[in-house]
Amino acid sequence: MPPRELPRDGTAFIGAQTVDGPRWTNGEPFVMRYIGSAAATKFYVCPGCNQNIPPGVAHVVAWPRDTGGRGEDRRHWHRHCWERR
Secondary structure: OOOOOOOOOOOOOOOOEEEEOOHHHOOOEEEEEEEOOOOOOOOEEOOOOOOEEOOOOOEEEEEEOOOOOOHHHOEEEOHHHHHHO
16 A cells, blocks of 8 residues: 655644634634744744744744645744734
């Protein structure tokens, strides 16, 4: 039996869920998932506040469901910035 293909939009990630995107996307659906502090190993810049998310800080990663899914489409957000989106 051939291997089952995973969805290309990234929804195969454990804990991924589809939600409304930021205000400026006019409700475009986004896929988001929580990143725990142990898995956060790099610096990121949050698009909600333009501040650093240092390694070791739990946060959210999100990308457009229909037009994204590639690595360059993903954005890392502070949890509180994502909730205020």
